Amino acid sequence: MNPKALKSLEYYKIIDQLTEKASSQMGKDLCRHLLPSEDVYEIRHMQTQTRDALTRLFQKGNISFGSVKDVRGSLKRLEIGSSLGISELLAIAGLLENTNRVKAYSRNERGDAREDSLDGMFESLEPLTPLSAEIRRCIISQDEISDDASAGLMHVRRSMKVANDRIHTQLASLVNGSARNYLQDSVITMRNGRYCIPVKAEYKSQVPGMIHDQSSTGSTLFIEPMAIVKLNNEIRDLEMKEAAEIEVILASLSNMAAQERENLRYNLENLVELDFIFARAALAMDMNATRPIFNTKGYINIRKGRHPLI
Numbered sequence: 001m002n003p004k005a006l007k008s009l010e011y012y013k014i015i016d017q018l019t020e021k022a023s024s025q026m027g028k029d030l031c032r033h034l035l036p037s038e039d040v041y042e043i044r045h046m047q048t049q050t051r052d053a054l055t056r057l058f059q060k061g062n063i064s065f066g067s068v069k070d071v072r073g074s075l076k077r078l079e080i081g082s083s084l085g086i087s088e089l090l091a092i093a094g095l096l097e098n099t100n101r102v103k104a105y106s107r108n109e110r111g112d113a114r115e116d117s118l119d120g121m122f123e124s125l126e127p128l129t130p131l132s133a134e135i136r137r138c139i140i141s142q143d144e145i146s147d148d149a150s151a152g153l154m155h156v157r158r159s160m161k162v163a164n165d166r167i168h169t170q171l172a173s174l175v176n177g178s179a180r181n182y183l184q185d186s187v188i189t190m191r192n193g194r195y196c197i198p199v200k201a202e203y204k205s206q207v208p209g210m211i212h213d214q215s216s217t218g219s220t221l222f223i224e225p226m227a228i229v230k231l232n233n234e235i236r237d238l239e240m241k242e243a244a245e246i247e248v249i250l251a252s253l254s255n256m257a258a259q260e261r262e263n264l265r266y267n268l269e270n271l272v273e274l275d276f277i278f279a280r281a282a283l284a285m286d287m288n289a290t291r292p293i294f295n296t297k298g299y300i301n302i303r304k305g306r307h308p309l310i
Contacts (some may be wrong), residue, residue, distance in 0.1 A: 010309055011036075021282040024068035026268075027275030040294050045117075046280075047291055052116035053274075053281035056106075062282075063105050065275035067098045068268065075265055078258040083251040086139055092257055092264065093135040099267045100127035102274065118277070121270050126263040131256055138249055145246050153245040160238045167195050167231045174207075176224060182206045184220045193239075194232045196222040 006012065018165045019031040037043050057063075069091040075086055084092075138149035147154050166248035168188065175186045175197060181205035189196055191212035199207045209225040224232060257264065283289075287308045 006036075008286055010307070014308055017286075018279055018283050021279035021286075022275050023064045023066040023279075024272060024275050026068065026070055026272040027065055030272065030276040031279055037310065040296055043294055048117045049277045050280045050284060051291060052118050053278045054284055055116070056118070057278070057281055057285060060105060063102065063278055065098065065102070065271055065278075066093060066269045067094045068275065069094060071095055071268060074257075075261055075268075077256060081258070083247070083254040084257065085250065086145070087134050087142055088143065089250065089253050089257070090139060093132045093139075095264065095267060095271070096128050096132035099125050099271060100129065100132075102271060103127055118274070125270055126260075127269075128260055128263060129205055131260060134256060135253055138253060145249060149249045150245060153242065153249065156242045156245055157239055160235065160242065163231055163234050163238060167228050167235070170228050170231070171195060171197060171225070174227070179207050179225075184215075189222060191222045191224075193236065194224045195228060196224045198222045222264060 015034060017033060018034065019028045022028040024033050037046075063167045071088070071091050074088040074092065077084060077088075080198050103122060103125045106118070106125075137148055140146050145153065147157050175183065175188065179197065179199070180186065182199050184198045184200055187198065189198060194210075194212055196212055197207070198215075199222075200216070201221055204211070204221050204223065206222050207225060209227075210222040210229065211221050211223055213222040216222060289308070
């Protein structure tokens with residue numbers, strides 16, 4: 001059908017309404033690119049899917065696919081043995097959790113419920129709960145890996161806490177004791193990742209240590225006292241060990257995900273297709289639409305027809 005005819009029929013306005021019914025971005029993309037078909041078998045198949053989704057909506061209420069993220073790029077990276085980042089692994093966990101919710105929605109409460117065209121798609125979904133649970137156990141948020149993610153990480157972070165406590169104890173004794181008269185403020189600060197104290201410029205010789213910064217006026221120098229240089233070095237070394245441990249954890253989770261690449265890909269494709277189908281059903285419900293009967297002989301007989309936008 002030519003674009004001018006579609007525009008005259010306000011087809012694209014209807015497509016906009018359909019797109020709003022999809023809850024995932026990939027589902028919205030399928031809706032947005034839907035065009036009229038001339039294949040009567042494809043039409044009948046899609047009509048059956050829409051009818052069966054509509055029946056489920058009437059029976060069980062709405063279903064959301066909103067947490068389905070496009071993880072195709074991550075799956076390609078897994079194919080070549082790359083490790084995924086935190087946000088990518090969380091997206092995979094979200095995909096699997098949504099897979100589990102959708103599969104639960106599909107379960108018939110009555111044993112005698114009839115089979116429909118969507119049963120196969122629902123039954124083929126694989127929630128892979130052990131994988132999603134392990135990702136959630138190890139990754140707390142976009143910015144935080146759990147201490148319990150590995151024994152090595154827990155040990156490193158405990159060592160970091162001990163070193164930090166020792167630094168604060170020594171600096172507190174300086175700030176509140178021998179160096180008090182030489183400071184602009186009785187505070188402990190950070191410069192270039194090192195713990196420092198703010199020393200008045202004229203007293204810099206009274207506080208031996210490394211100068212890391214100065215105030216805009218030059219009246220204050222931020223000095224790392226020699227007494228804590230070794231501890232600061234220890235902190236930096238532990239930070240590198242922490243980063244290395246996190247890389248090991250992400251690599252392990254990525255390896256688990258890589259072993260389920262095909263299931264993950266199939267889940268994604270299925271959920272997006274189901275989102276597309278249920279969007280059609282939701283729009284049909286809003287419009288109180290009926291299923292037209294098609295033929296291959298070119299006959300058209302519209303009874304009580306109406307434009308859906310009127």
